[in-house]
Amino acid sequence: MSGLEHITPGILVMLGIAGIFLYRELKRVQGGYHHFIRRIPGIDAVEGAVGRCAELGRPVVFTTALTDVGPVLYACLGVLHAVARKAAQYKLKLIVPQYSPEAMALVEDTVREAYRDVGRGSSFDPDGIKFLSGEQFAFASGYMGLMHREKAGAAFMFGAFAAEALVLAEAGQQVGARQVAASVSPEQVAFFICTCDYTLIGEELFGASAYVSREPVQVATLAAQDRLKLLFVGFIVVGVLLATLQAWYPGLAAWMPHTLLSADWSSLAW
């Protein structure tokens, strides 16, 4: 087995279970089932932050920072769609600084769609979607300049961040913007907690999109991922018990599930 290039039986089982959970939840929401989603203060703050911008007459800034096209970007787009709708309703200037040209095309489409959804398609300003730089710190300096020039009233930082996270968040602090951040990079979460008014941690970023949109497909995905996570927690507990058992009876090692499920099956004849 070389790395994760080819799957182990354990991962195959996990993928199968994930697929089953997703299918089941999709069927349930299709049948009219309503899932409960707990309140996420950071997402509740979105409306308040946008409302604040309307009161102050200052623009809203939303960045996906270093996020490239992938699941994280799609999760961010859900929230961006909601923010853009609010900005369109309140006739606010929305600025979305961009790092990735690929992501930029999707971001522009999402914002345009949000403006159309609330019947303000003609108010959409493509200049608001600004490509700053594909270089990390050049992007950060561009963002800082933009925040100071535009005096943003609210800043949303959603997606993947690296060392530039604190630079971006501090720029918002300096102009007194209300800031909501969400990152899947655990290393940057601490910086956001220090600097932002609200911080969504890890998977909350993925939940945020379902929370704001209440769109059935997204809610079903959220429910499926919660069930899968619960299963993982169960596995962790069982794993701890089995590892303890193995420490007492080393002879059981060959029969342990992790030995069987991580077996190298590349030697099988095909």
Next chain:
Amino acid sequence: MVTTHVPDTRAKLIRIFTFLGGIYFFLYFVLPESAVTALGMKAHHEQISNGFIVIGAMALGLGLYNIVRAHGSRVVFQRSGWFNSLALLVGLVAMIGATSAQWIENLGNTKDIRSVQVLGEFATRIIEDAKSPPTDRVVPPFAERVSALVRYGEGRVSLIESHTNASVEAGTNGASSVLVGEVRERTATVRAKLGEIKAMSWEQPSDDSLSRLTQFSQDAAKLASSYSIIKRSHDAHSASQKVYDFLFDGLFNQLGSAMFALLGVYIAAAAYRAFRIRTIESGLMMTAAVIVMLGQISFGKEIYEHMPSLRQWLLEVPNSAAFRAIRLGAGVAGLMLAIRMWLSIESKSFSSGRK
């Protein structure tokens, strides 16, 4: 599969391509190596992966287009901050210009170096063909080829001599006098060998003639090696390289470092805000931070003997547990979203449903 809208042709096409792209990598990941090889996927994997890279590279053009469109229109219509946009566009053009000039110059030098390397290779090929005449192609007579070698060699040697003299006269070649002396010495050797070859009779290959050609081939290879060093050294001191170095290493990298250095100041400012003890949580955070900071320095050990161990425990146990929890949650959520993207089970906002 849940759909909330009637898909149009564009959306259908996107779904089909997304699914096909996904199924390839899914199968490559799922199937054991033996099956991947048996199905022939292994042999073509690199080409297919390169194809995806090529598609990704097209984004470069998109990025360029976006920059020119966004900032160009601002300059043309003189909107607010147009001078910043102008500076960006001037920088863009300067960088493209410097990189292109450097590339073109390198291209010329690479061509010159290659033309000298060919000299030795040509001699070797003549020897090989003389020893075992090829059956799959027709080669000119031995004497004719040697004569062509001499003519070509004399041209190359003159070129090297003129390049070396020009570089020395310009005084900007950056090559050491030892290297220049070596090139001149090897050029003289090759020129002398060419003279000897020219004076001999080459009607039929003999052991003596082939031995002389072998010696010539080795000398030509040595000359090509020295010449390539002197040429590359010249490249490093060319005007285009200097402009590129100034723009990239002198400006761009230094500005990036300056931005990174801001972090030091910002961390202090952020820490000041975060460590004000207003709640139990911020109190805990402050305590943990003080322990980690004291555990990191030797003074901490003076205060409490086990401070470094305490720091280590905080980092390895509670901190790692929190990191793993975040990663697990984000990983599971990412997996679900990836399955949804692959099968195009998307809300109308992000697929079709255009009004």
